[in-house]
Amino acid sequence: MSGQIEAKLKELGFKLPAAPKPAGSYGPVTRFGNLVVTSGQVSFVDGKLLYPGRVGDEVSEEEGYESARICALNALAQLKACVGDLDEIKRVVRVEGYVHSAPGFQGQAKVMNGVSDLINQLYSDREKHTRIAVGIHDMPLNAAVQISVWAEV
Amino acid sequence: MSGQIEAKLKELGFKLPAAPKPAGSYGPVTRFGNLVVTSGQVSFVDGKLLYPGRVGDEVSEEEGYESARICALNALAQLKACVGDLDEIKRVVRVEGYVHSAPGFQGQAKVMNGVSDLINQLYSDREKHTRIAVGIHDMPLNAAVQISVWAEV
Amino acid sequence: MSGQIEAKLKELGFKLPAAPKPAGSYGPVTRFGNLVVTSGQVSFVDGKLLYPGRVGDEVSEEEGYESARICALNALAQLKACVGDLDEIKRVVRVEGYVHSAPGFQGQAKVMNGVSDLINQLYSDREKHTRIAVGIHDMPLNAAVQISVWAEV
Numbered sequence: 001m002s003g004q005i006e007a008k009l010k011e012l013g014f015k016l017p018a019a020p021k022p023a024g025s026y027g028p029v030t031r032f033g034n035l036v037v038t039s040g041q042v043s044f045v046d047g048k049l050l051y052p053g054r055v056g057d058e059v060s061e062e063e064g065y066e067s068a069r070i071c072a073l074n075a076l077a078q079l080k081a082c083v084g085d086l087d088e089i090k091r092v093v094r095v096e097g098y099v100h101s102a103p104g105f106q107g108q109a110k111v112m113n114g115v116s117d118l119i120n121q122l123y124s125d126r127e128k129h130t131r132i133a134v135g136i137h138d139m140p141l142n143a144a145v146q147i148s149v150w151a152e153v
Numbered sequence: 154m155s156g157q158i159e160a161k162l163k164e165l166g167f168k169l170p171a172a173p174k175p176a177g178s179y180g181p182v183t184r185f186g187n188l189v190v191t192s193g194q195v196s197f198v199d200g201k202l203l204y205p206g207r208v209g210d211e212v213s214e215e216e217g218y219e220s221a222r223i224c225a226l227n228a229l230a231q232l233k234a235c236v237g238d239l240d241e242i243k244r245v246v247r248v249e250g251y252v253h254s255a256p257g258f259q260g261q262a263k264v265m266n267g268v269s270d271l272i273n274q275l276y277s278d279r280e281k282h283t284r285i286a287v288g289i290h291d292m293p294l295n296a297a298v299q300i301s302v303w304a305e306v
Numbered sequence: 307m308s309g310q311i312e313a314k315l316k317e318l319g320f321k322l323p324a325a326p327k328p329a330g331s332y333g334p335v336t337r338f339g340n341l342v343v344t345s346g347q348v349s350f351v352d353g354k355l356l357y358p359g360r361v362g363d364e365v366s367e368e369e370g371y372e373s374a375r376i377c378a379l380n381a382l383a384q385l386k387a388c389v390g391d392l393d394e395i396k397r398v399v400r401v402e403g404y405v406h407s408a409p410g411f412q413g414q415a416k417v418m419n420g421v422s423d424l425i426n427q428l429y430s431d432r433e434k435h436t437r438i439a440v441g442i443h444d445m446p447l448n449a450a451v452q453i454s455v456w457a458e459v
Contacts, residue, residue: 022437023415024415024416024418024419024422024437024439025419025422025423025426025434026401026422026434026435026436026437027433027434027435027436028436029436030399030400030433030434030435030436032340032341032399032458033186033339033340033341033458034185034186035185035186037399037400037436038436039436039437039438040437040438040439040440093183093185093190094183094190095179096438098438098440101290101291102291103290103291104291105291106291106292106293106294106295107293108291108292108293109176109177109293109294110177112177113177113178116177116178116179117178120178127180127183128178128179128180128183129179129180129183130179130180130181130182130183130190130191130192130301131175131177131179131192131193132192132193132249132251132299132301133177133193133293134193134251134289134292134293134299135289135290135291135292135293136289136290136440136441136442137290137291137407137409137441137442137443138407138408138409138410138411138412138414138441138443139412139414139440139441140412140413140414140415140439140440140441141412141415142412146438146440148436148438152185152186186339187338187339188338188339246336246338246343247336247343248332254443254444255444256443256444257444258444259444259445259446259447259448260446261444261445261446262329262330262446262447263330265330266330266331269330269331269332270331273331280333280336281331281332281333281336282332282333282336283332283333283334283335283336283343283344283345283454284328284330284332284345284346285345285346285402285404285452285454286330286346286446287346287404287442287445287446287452288442288443288444288445288446289442289443290443290444305338305339
């Protein structure tokens with residue numbers, strides 16, 4: 001079977017974007033053994049960064065959730081670029097979440113649910129991924145959220 | 154053999170807690186291949202977060218060390234929940250430490266020794282784990298310390 | 307073949323340092339399966355930390371790049387200490403970069419190119435590594451940069 005995860009994504013109202021280019025002299029995604037890991041993904045849409053700024057300040061918690069979901073779509077695009085088809089992904093095993101946070105903001109877990117909820121909907125019959133989430137004071141490109149995704153193939 | 158690591162933990166005066174529930178829509182721990190990785194663990198004791206705040210401010214360095222040790226106990230509980238017995242763990246290979254830090258606090262390594270010292274005592278005949286430790290300005294749930302543990306089975 | 311990567315390093319004008327000792331009760335590097343991962347590496351040169359402080363404040367972006375390159379040299383020294391010869395490293399698969407950042411500094415990607423550019427020069431015929439890079443408000447030892455490197459053997 002192929003294309004089923006991407007079909008589910010469309011049913012949910014989302015479209016897999018083109019995989020964003022790296023922001024420096026590194027690669028966007030790689031596979032080693034049965035693992036695929038992405039570089040840090042931010043909320044680029046068609047080359048433009050959406051929701052720049054700190055969550056809890058210029059960016060609301062709801063917008064942070066949206067931003068995290070865009071990061072997830074970009075990470076999925078990287079996984080597909082690496083393995084050819086999202087159905088090749090057995091499951092996501094780990095999500096790392098870095099949330100650009102205003103001083104005192106403690107809702108990083110809620111923001112990162114923007115990533116986890118989407119992954120859970122797509123791979124609803126698999127074991128859930130693990131996650132770390134921390135608040136970052138200063139973020140490359142002023143992105144609201146940066147994530148890295150580890151998947152098993 | 155089974156139960157030996159947990160017996161050693163008791164000798165050291167500690168008790169393995171119930172594995173804490175995740176703070177969002179993710180799983181607490183997972184295994185892929187010969188690796189087990191935990192989600193971010195904070196210093197929950199019986200569902201209550203001990204030592205909330207920043208190390209170097211409301212939380213002293215000594216309390217930070219205690220907090221880190223509680224994180225380690227929770228991580229060990231997750232490992233056990235995943236593999237059934239801590240004796241199934243060949244060794245801990247990596248500890249990631251995120252220390253909620255007051256501006257100017259630079260003792261993150263000492264705080265994180267609260268994790269490493271306990272692991273070293275439990276698995277004293279194994280190769281030591283690797284570690285990263287950074288200071289985090291804003292932390293989910295206002296936790297003093299968050300850790301993630303990678304182990305080999 | 308052996309010593310070729312280290313010979314290339316010399317051609318580039320660099321010398322592999324002695325592998326720095328850990329800053330706490332953990333090991334500097336470990337191998338599990340086909341992976342080697344280093345602990346956090348900072349810019350120690352002969353036991354002295356170069357470029358202490360925040361990038362964008364006491365440390366310029368150019369000095370941050372230099373600092374990141376020293377971190378990379380120390381990480382390479384750890385990889386060699388673990389596997390015996392840098393030619394045993396198939397490729398670097400992931401670099402984690404923590405940049406001690408002045409409030410408002412957003413050039414973490416440029417700083418971290420100090421790591422990536424060197425790795426790319428040494429392993430120019432391999433697939434590029436992935437990377438995350440975030441700004442850290444408070445860093446152990448007041449280091450400007452901390453990195454962790456994952457490699458495949």
